[in-house]
Amino acid sequence: MGKFIFAFLLLLTGAHAAAQQPAPVKPSAAEKGRYLAAAGDCVACHTATNGRPYIGGRPFHTPFGILYSTNITPDKKTGIGNYTLEDFTAAMRRGKGTHGNLYPAMPYTSYYLIPDEDIASLYGYFMQLPPVEYVPPENDLFFPANLRFGLGFWNWIFFDKAPLPPPEGKSPEWQRGNYLVNALGHCGECHTPRNFAFAMKSDEKFAGNILEGWDAVDIRPASLRRQGWNSEQLRLLFTTGASERGTAVGEMFSVVKHSLSHLSESDVNAIITYLLDDSENTSETIGNPQVAAEQFKQGRADFVAYCAACHGREGRGITLSFAPPMDRNAAVRGENPYNTIAVILRGLPAQRMDRTNARAGMPGFHRELDDTRVAGLVNFMRAAWGSAEKPVTREDVAEIRRQLREHDYLDAME
Ligand code: HEC
Ligand code: HEC
Ligand code: HEC
Numbered sequence: 001m002g003k004f005i006f007a008f009l010l011l012l013t014g015a016h017a018a019a020q021q022p023a024p025v026k027p028s029a030a031e032k033g034r035y036l037a038a039a040g041d042c043v044a045c046h047t048a049t050n051g052r053p054y055i056g057g058r059p060f061h062t063p064f065g066i067l068y069s070t071n072i073t074p075d076k077k078t079g080i081g082n083y084t085l086e087d088f089t090a091a092m093r094r095g096k097g098t099h100g101n102l103y104p105a106m107p108y109t110s111y112y113l114i115p116d117e118d119i120a121s122l123y124g125y126f127m128q129l130p131p132v133e134y135v136p137p138e139n140d141l142f143f144p145a146n147l148r149f150g151l152g153f154w155n156w157i158f159f160d161k162a163p164l165p166p167p168e169g170k171s172p173e174w175q176r177g178n179y180l181v182n183a184l185g186h187c188g189e190c191h192t193p194r195n196f197a198f199a200m201k202s203d204e205k206f207a208g209n210i211l212e213g214w215d216a217v218d219i220r221p222a223s224l225r226r227q228g229w230n231s232e233q234l235r236l237l238f239t240t241g242a243s244e245r246g247t248a249v250g251e252m253f254s255v256v257k258h259s260l261s262h263l264s265e266s267d268v269n270a271i272i273t274y275l276l277d278d279s280e281n282t283s284e285t286i287g288n289p290q291v292a293a294e295q296f297k298q299g300r301a302d303f304v305a306y307c308a309a310c311h312g313r314e315g316r317g318i319t320l321s322f323a324p325p326m327d328r329n330a331a332v333r334g335e336n337p338y339n340t341i342a343v344i345l346r347g348l349p350a351q352r353m354d355r356t357n358a359r360a361g362m363p364g365f366h367r368e369l370d371d372t373r374v375a376g377l378v379n380f381m382r383a384a385w386g387s388a389e390k391p392v393t394r395e396d397v398a399e400i401r402r403q404l405r406e407h408d409y410l411d412a413m414e
Helices: 002-020 027-039 085-094 116-127 150-158 172-184 221-226 231-240 251-258 265-276 289-295 297-311 338-346 371-385 394-406
Strands: 059-062 065-068 209-211 214-216 351-354 357-359
Touching: 027 116, 027 172, 085 116, 172 265, 214 251, 214 338, 221 265, 231 251, 231 265, 251 351, 289 297, 289 371, 297 371, 338 371, 338 394, 371 394
Parallel strands: none
Antiparallel strands: 059 065, 209 214, 351 357
């Protein structure tokens, strides 16, 4: 009798749970999908500034005109509500939308490496989101880029479906990192140089790429070490956006905010294990502040006048939440001075990672400092706290200033 009542109760509660949960997707699957969507950073591209998540409408400025991301909420009229799992898989892995080929601004060129199981979880997650009716602005692309069928040729020539680098003798942690970095995290989409047709150069994977007026730096192991990165500093950067070696700025801020800072500790470790690979910790910098101050007198004077209030007279920063140190900063240590020059000219906007983690930003100095003075300042910093040997010239600064001006990045903060 007791058993019977128990079974009856079970039936009742079971029926009750089913009535409360109309979505066909199991909550655990949707939960996994939500995590994978964070690892894939779908929200960064499928959300316009101040827009609702996943409704699209974010503009992408390509050499061929402006393209807008689409609505990926399950609205039947304006979103992906009519997508089957097969349609979703085709969009994610082959760049085939239900209305034609997708532009490779959608990173199917990395997502093709996502296995069926993860695609299904992502599909489950998106299909149980609240549908939002919203039509993004019309694309403004010029001929022949406005013809979607042309993308078939592009895919045929440039879509390089190489398998993941082989894991010979690598740890499971490295292999997980390999997957997260190359497939879901699509790090190469920003960090790999592109050719004339906007395709990633597969033989220069992760070698660095200029993107919206920032250098998405070389993140191959030797280069990361050269910039002074180790596991501890990378962990800080990926989880909080700030570290002793520098802070995440531009698009990288968004990657940390929406994607990396939501990953589990073990996944962050896996990414770091993959990125640093077997490389050795490199020794300290060869910089020498006394010698540098002698050699670049004007540069030292400008640092004290314009920068020391926030970054400290000796370049050690104040506190990390206020302004990062310049002494051994990755940007200052790096081979390529692009970001150091760009940040001095354009400054940085105030940004908020979450409720308790925000940064005040930095003014741009493109009016106060001419090309010669910026070069002197950067040379002083690199000689004092970096490890680069090749000095920066006035012409280097002039060229970066020209590029930033051309794309309206210099006055963006005023
Ligand atoms: C780097 C930017 C970027 C990221 C990251 C990104 N997308 Fe997209 N996605 C786009 C753009 C742009 C389009 C529209 C392309 C077009 O219209 O040809 C698109 C189109 C799509 C489509 C086709 C929709 C339609 O209207 O037919 C789907 C589905 C999709 N994305 C899903 C995802 C999912 C899921 C993720 C995360 C795992 C993701 N996207 C991440 C940029 C991105
Ligand atoms: C008002 C305070 C302030 C002043 C003045 C200032 N900075 Fe900054 N600087 C910051 C802050 C804050 C950041 C980090 C902002 C962020 O990450 O969003 C930063 C970032 C940087 C970075 C990027 C480093 C990194 O770790 O990402 C460099 C390089 C830099 N500053 C150099 C300079 C130089 C050179 C000057 C003088 C010409 C200067 N700054 C003046 C506040 C300041
Ligand atoms: C949407 C473009 C974009 C994507 C995707 C992206 N990055 Fe970046 N990344 C940048 C840019 C731009 C910079 C340079 C600005 C900076 O230094 O923060 C950068 C800088 C970095 C740096 C140096 C940080 C510093 O502050 O010097 C590391 C390390 C890095 N990225 C790792 C990654 C990893 C790992 C991934 C994939 C999980 C990734 N990035 C994905 C754009 C991107």
